[in-house]
Structures are given as C-alpha cells and as structure tokens.
Amino acid sequence: MPTKELFANLLALGLIEKDEEKWILTKEGEKAGGDYKESPQYGKYIVWPEDLNLNPPNTTENKPSPNLLTATAIGQAFELSANKINFILSELGWLNKGLKGWIVTEQGKKQGGIQAEDRKSGIPYVRWPDLIIESKSLIETIGQVKGTDDTQPAQAVDNGTDSETEPVGFRDKFEAKHRSADGHFVRSKAEMLIDNWLYMAEIVHAYERKLPIEEDVYSAFYIPTGKVYIEYWGYENDQKYIARKAKKIEIYKKYGFNLIELQDKEVQNIDDILPRLLLKYGVQAY
Template sequence: MTTSRKAKYLSTTALSKELKMNVKQVFQILLDNDLVERVDDNWVLTEKGEKVGTKKKHPKIGEYIAWNENIKNISIFKTTNEKDVFINATALSNHFGISKFKINPILSELGFVEKSIKGWTMTTLGKSIGGKQCEYERTGIPYVNWSKSILQNKRLVETMNEIAGKDTEPREEEETKSSVDFRQKYEAKHRAADGHYVRSRAEMLIDNWLYMSGIVHAYERKLPIEEDVYTDFYLPVGRVYIEYWGLEDNPKYQARKQEKLKIYEKYDFNLIQLKDADIQNLDDILPKKLLKFGIQAY
C-alpha cells in the first residue's frame, strides 16, 4: 500500500526566496492574478486563492497565508521575455540620468501617470505602454512600475533628450506627407502676445486669451504617443489639449480631423474642441470648458 505525500506549504516570504523574487513583487503577482486581496491593510485569500493557499498561525507572528509549494511552477511566475520585466521610477531616473524626484512629474506631463492624494496612479495611456499599478504593502500608497520596453518609448526618449538639451531630428522628417503639406501651406506667421508664432488669426486669438488669462500653454505640442501627431495647444495644468478646427469645408482637413479625434478617444485624453463660431466668444466659452478639467481661468 502506498501513501501520497502530504502537501508542503510555504509562507509568501519562503515562496519568494525559492522563486528568487522580491516579496513585494510576489504579492503584486498574486494580487494581479486574483489570488489575494487587501482588506483592512491585510492580505487575505480570494475564493480562487483558497484553491492553492491556506491560512496558518504562527505563535509569534500570528496568522499568515501559506501556499502549496506547487504554486511556484505555475505560469504566473514565469518571465518569458523582456516585456515582463518591470522597473520602478528610480530605475528610470538612473537610466536617463535625472533626479528621481523629477521622473514622476515628467511622466505626468506626458500623461502616463497622474498625482493621487498620495503617490501616483496610472492613466489609460500609461497602461497602454506597459504600466502596472502597484501599492506599497505597509502604507497602501499607489505607485507605478513599468515594462522595461518603456526605455525605448519614442516620446519619452524625445522628452528626455529635450530636457537634456540634446539635438532632436527635425519634426518634418517624422510627420506624414499630408501633415507636412498642411504646415507648408499654412505657415506659422501670426505672432501672438507671448511670442508664439501660430498659423492663423483664430489660433493667435486663442493663444492671446490663454496668455492674458495666465494659463501656461504650449503651441503645437507633440502628443505623448508613438504616432506622430501634434495638438494645437497643450495645457500642462490638467493635461488638457485644445484643438481648433478651422477648415470645416475642406474634405482632406475633415478626414485628418476624424483621424485625430480617434486618437484622442483611444488614449482618453482631455480634449477641448473649438470652431470658428467660438472664436469671438472665448470669454464665455473657454472658462466653462476649462472648468470641466479643474482649470480656473480667472
């Protein structure tokens, strides 16, 4: 008669040692795969987790979760390629050679993360480029780890080069032919009050209104995505994009407009749209539109 071997159970700490992983990383994987959840600052097993884990009691530390040793062989702990390797903000700052205190504000300006009451939370765009929402076990403060592939993210690399004062390639080489044709036809020759050169009188009035309202803004800011798309105006406060649609009767312009709108929707960007009829009523229209994104004009 043969007897089956009694299952061996490991604490999460012991499991992490066998996996040669950080305890926080193991807990995050367990959380992502719905095996545990946080309740009143404690880790508890989910219904799914109870199939591979159990609760045990230690005379000194009290109750803890123990895992069937076979859990270490399941696929959730297998790293198959570089995209599965996650790095934190400190590793990003070291890679790009900037202060660790600047990295999250830069990621926020790009729209990858947003400031929480404490810590940082991932945006829709951040998730699309490989972000993973995490939280510190002891405090519950949120933070974001990133797929190692973010180190090659085109927009992030460009931004880091701009901050470092490195030369970047002329943007005409990056843009589509239709976009280049548009910019050649409509030269930026209207000088706004803040010194920006814009492409139309309407854009000049928008720029002047933002400047006189004390709202920091950029003109023709590249969207923080892989696609080579530029917005008319970008407001860092609130991460708001403003598009002025001026050539409503031009079929090519309309097609370009629809393509841009799909991109704004895809990445869930904060967008304000203005048309010709709005330009003479900016004092009435823009404050209301800005307020929806938490920006007070006056």
C-alpha cells in the same frame, strides 16, 4: 507583497473591478482562473490559482516583460533624478501627482504602469515595465528636457495634416507667423486668440506638442495639468481638410486622449466656453 499593492496590480491588469464597496471578477479575471468562495465570517471573496501571473501582459511595444522599474531605475538609465522622471511621465499623461506620491493614469496603465505603495510610508508610486526606457515618446521628451533632442516639428500632423501623406504642405501653406502674448508663433489668428487666452488665464500650455504615441501626430495645444489637448478646426469647406480632420479625431479616440474641439463660433465666445470645457478635466481658469 502588501494586500493593497496586490489589489492595485489585479486592478491594473483588468482582473478585478470595484462594484460599490466590493471587488468583483472581470471576464479577464475569470479567464485567469479567479473564482469566488464563501466564508461564514467574511462573506464572498475571490481566490486565485497559485500560478497566477501578475506581470503586465503588454508593454509599450506589446512584448512581455518580467521586470518592473521604479522612477529611480528609469532615471539612472537617462542620468536624471527620480523626481524629474516622474514629472516627465506626468507631462506625457501617464501619471498624476497626488497629495503625496504619484498615481498612474489610464494612459499610464496602457503603457504597463502598475500602481504600488511604499510599505512603510504608504506613499503611492508607480512601477513600469523595463521596455518603458525604449518608448519613443519618453526618449523624445527626455531629449527635449535635456536639450539634446533634434526632432523637428516639420513632420507633424497639425489640424488634421497627416505626415505620411502630406508632411510639410500644410505648414508651408500656413506659416507660423502670428506672435502670441507668450511668444509662441502660431498659424492663425484663431490660434493666437486661444494661446493668448490660456496665457492670460495663467494656464501652462504647449503649442504643437507631439502626442505620446508612435505616430507623428501633433496637437494644436496641450495642457499638462489636465492631460487635455485642444484642437482648433477651420477650413470646413475644404473636403481634403475635413478628411484629415476626421482621421486625426480618430487617433484621439483610439488612444483615449482628453480632447477639446474649438471652431470659430467657440473662439468668438472663448471667455464663456473654454473655462467650462477645461473644468471637465480639472483645469480651473481665473
């Protein structure tokens, strides 16, 4: 294994971290048997036990998995090209496209993704635990891309609605009847203004995109470029709504998703506020 790939694996496993220009052991690295040694020529460096396990301890279902798959192998399982698989993984928020190759994101690391690079070209790519092909989020997204997905968004969590306790009540009460400039039908005038703004700013976005998690939770808007979700919060005088909103925000925090929250006052000044908020996630408007 090339040295760079080894360090990428150790970093992805949380065994080391960078302190300025030096690698240092984390607490997990010390538990795994990592230790320091001194060299008169090279200074302090890290040594590891011979039986160090470099396989990710968890996969998408928290089960050990000794096998790692490339995008090519995943594509073979779903009859798609490696390039298409990488773009799907990027849309899910698990990859970022580099100048060349692909870089695993923090969300990707939580799925067991390990950064690697081609030995000859040095182009980065990501390897995945074999159980990634059983990921509900991946299977659903591939189904949507191939046009074979039968999932209906009626069981979604929208604006704080929990599918387990109120699967269709919110959607029955607030029908998506406001048509945006790009053809999306949304559920309120405020959402229509947000959708129109994104469309006019030429920012690719999805409406009511399911979060890439096991729970049936849907965002108001999703921008794949910055892996950022946008939620519009209304009905602040409704206690049930406030409780559902708090629960949904907790889900965003639990998984570490990028979230922009908008209320009526932000929507009224959307031209000034939203570009600044998007820029924090690398999304440039205009």
